[in-house]
Amino acid sequence: RYGSGPSDNSSDVEEPEAASVGWGAGEDGAAMSSSSEGNLGWQWFKDPRLACLGFRGIFPSNIIPPLIEADKETDEQNYLMWRIEKGVAEGSIEIPKGEAMPLEYNLVGLNAISFDKGCYVGQELIARTHHRGVIRKRLVPLRFQDNDGKEIINRFIPGSEVVNTGSGKKAGLMTTALGCRGLGLLRLVEALKGSTALSIQGQEDVKVVASKPDWWPSDWLQDLQQYTAFA
Known part of the structure; x- marks a missing residue:
């Protein structure tokens, strides 16, 4: 679920009711319009990467995911085009395992790297490059x-x-x-x-x-x- 369409320049989505578009196979038969958990057990979460990527929905497997009231339904390819236009890669095909440098794939700006907690392979190199180096x-x-x-x-x-x-x-x-x-x-x-x-x-x-x-x-x-x- 994301703001408007692939050509929209808006960089922020305040609520899922505002200028949102959904993609999927279901219809909102109940015309529900809430961004929090409803009586069907579903809930919306803001995409942690960027506000312009909208909201994610987690739904029980035995129900048709309801769309927010007044939304339009669109093809998944439009979301993929929107994400690509924003310069956001995802998955192991677009971000190759064992090859991709996190800083070159802009993961710092996508809330995917913490410099305050945790320990992982390459942490010292990534932290040093982030604070002292230049990403060419x-x-x-x-x-x-x-x-x-x-x-x-x-x-x-x-x-x-x-x-x-x-x-x-x-x-x-x-x-x-x-x-x-x-x-x-x-x-x-x-x-x-x-x-x-x-x-x-x-x-x-x-x-x-x-x-x-x-x-x-x-x-x-x-x-x-x-x-x-x-x-």
Whole structure:
């Protein structure tokens, strides 16, 4: 359940009744509209990652999950597109086990890492890099266009290299693709510097446009700003 549609720029959802869209197979026969536990034993929880990702519902397996009153029902793909546009990866396919660096996948900004409790493999390295280092690569939302700026819907292969069209140098990897949208783990100085043209290796007619999610803290781009100032 998430706010409005994939093209909405709203970054906050106060209550599930406000501008919400549900996806699923059921209908709200009782027209119930509560964000807390009801007499059917269901309950809504805010997504802990970002407010713009809306609410999650946990329902008993023997009932049809009720939708909030006045909601519209939509296909799951619209939610996936919304999440990708916000630059949020999830699951072991989009965040490879044993390979992904949590800081590069922006997990600090998604409330997925605590620096105050717990103990895990790599904790010291992650904490040191977070407080003292610079994250030069990050996961960013991508759009695929032709040379005229028209969006291209194609079956792009995750893992394809994204290259700087001018220099031919590798800028990073496309990790996820859905229609004309995707996610890519790219060097920030390549991805978000306006003068850089990006494309997919072997598909130079496909223009890759990277963008900065609006929920990113400003200090994440400090390295990019310094690079631009001295370039």
